[in-house]
Each structure stands twice: as C-alpha cells, then as structure tokens.
C-alpha cells in the first residue's frame with residue numbers, strides 16, 4: 001500500500017537584506033541533511049532540493065546571486081552580495097553521465113526560511129559525509145602576524161574563509177568540549193549565517209585579506225558583519241566605532257550592547273580549520289526574541 005502523501009507546504013525564505021525572497025512548495029520538512037564538506041561546513045548550510053517548478057522568486061532572481069565555484073565547477077554556491085547570506089546551491093546530486101542532458105538540481109538553505117516555519121535547533125538533522133568525497137580540500141594557510149595573548153592557557157588557532165582570500169589567526173582557550181565561550185544565536189542574521197561565535201578581545205584575532213571582506217550593517221547600523229566577498233563565508237562581526245556623542249545619543253539597550261562589544265570581535269568559529277564546532281558545547285541564545293524591535297520578515 002502506498003504511503004499517503006501529505007499536502008505540500010509553502011515555505012517562504014529570504015536573505016537578510018531582503019533583496020532575494022522566494023517561496024518553495026514541499027512536503028512538510030521533518031528532517032534534513034547537513035553536509036560536512038569544506039564549503040557546507042563553513043557556511044553551515046542545510047539544504048532541501050525542491051523541484052524547479054515548485055520554486056518561485058518573489059523578489060530578485062537566482063541569476064542575480066553571487067556565484068562561487070570550486071572543485072571543477074561541479075556545484076555553484078550562491079549568496080547575496082549585500083548581506084552575505086547563502087541561499088542556494090546549484091549542481092548535480094547525481095553526477096551527469098557522458099552524453100546525458102538534464103537540468104541541475106537546485107538546493108535551498110533552510111536557514112533562510114522565515115522564522116516560525118522550521119526550528120533548526122529542533123529539526124532532526126542527519127550528517128552527509130561530503131568531506132569524504134574527492135578531491136580533498138586544500139586548507140588555506142594563515143601567514144599573518146601572531147595575534148596577541150600571552151596568558152599560558154591560550155593556544156594559536158588558524159582559519160580562513162573557503163576560498164582563502166581571508167585568513168584568520170586566533171589566540172583562544174582550548175577549543176574543546178570544556179570551552180565556555182562558544183555561542184549560537186537564532187536571531188535573523190546569526191540564524192541565516194548559521195555561525196558559532198566566540199568573543200575574544202580584538203588583540204587576540206588577526207584577520208588577513210580584509211580588502212576581500214563584504215560589510216553588512218545590522219542592529220541599528222552599529223553591528224558590522226563581515227563576510228568574504230568571493231566565497232560568501234561569514235567571518236566575523238564587530239561594533240562600528242562610534243564617537244562619544246553618538247554613544248550618548250543611543251537608546252539604553254544599544255548603549256549597553258555597544259559598551260559590552262566595542263573591544264571584542266565576534267569570530268565565527270566555523271572558519272577555524274581542523275575544528276568541528278559540534279565538538280564544542282556551544283550555548284544557544286534566543287536572539288530572535290531578545291533583539292527588539294524585531295526583524296521584519298519581507
């Protein structure tokens with residue numbers, strides 16, 4: 001007996017700046033798969049693959065997204081060049097055979113779905129071992145000056161975006177299951193980036209290749225999100241430097257946030273090479289509820 005098909009649901013998603021808004025129709029999503037390959041890991045993407053006929057762009061269209069190709073161009077990762085949010089992957093789930101002609105599969109990142117449709121923290125997520133597939137990822141090398149941090153319990157970690165245009169050195173307490181400083185947030189931007197943040201003092205982080213960073217302002221334009229303009233990996237976030245006068249004019253909540261944040265960097269631990277953020281006991285912060293006024297979903 002055939003299993004009864006539940007009627008499809010319409011999911012609406014968008015990048016953060018709302019240049020791209022789409023709707024897809026799919027059977028209700030109860031589980032998803034997360035790929036641990038070099039790019040999906042750094043972007044923390046969770047894909048679903050609707051049929052092309054079940055996708056509608058309400059605003060913008062996929063051809064205007066920024067493309068990132070690697071690995072013999074078999075898959076194209078697509079992100080918004082304004083806010084750095086990764087929306088799509090286009091490529092063949094099942095490789096094309098010689099002489100075969102068929103349209104590529106389109107994957108959409110569940111993290112870009114609007115709030116309330118799916119809770120990715122509660123979703124049953126299986127890992128697909130994409131990292132085992134050849135060719136092996138060449139880890140970009142950090143060659144910048146050592147970050148400062150003399151305390152004996154600090155270790156040097158290095159990382160990068162995916163394409164290697166941006167590299168990072170970090171002095172941190174050991175990044176293991178006892179590490180206290182890792183945090184995931186479900187606010188409109190962190191949820192879409194899928195970032196795992198840590199908040200060291202600025203001197204403990206050195207970023208090379210800053211000319212290749214895109215900048216996206218958030219939270220009344222006082223938080224500056226930095227992502228690689230070439231591959232779209234979210235790298236870090238920091239407070240925009242404000243004058244005393246500007247600080248005096250802030251509302252109380254913003255001033256508190258600014259005072260707490262101005263000497264820190266929020267580094268996305270997914271850029272650290274050789275680390276799996278799943279091995280950290282990251283705390284989860286309900287930024288979606290906490291940050292007010294809330295994000296208006298387009």
Ligand SMILES: [Zn+2]
Nearest residue numbers: 015017080083
């Ligand atoms: Zn955008």
Ligand SMILES: [Zn+2]
Nearest residue numbers: 161163228231
């Ligand atoms: Zn890059």
Ligand SMILES: [Zn+2]
Nearest residue numbers: 185187190287
């Ligand atoms: Zn957040």
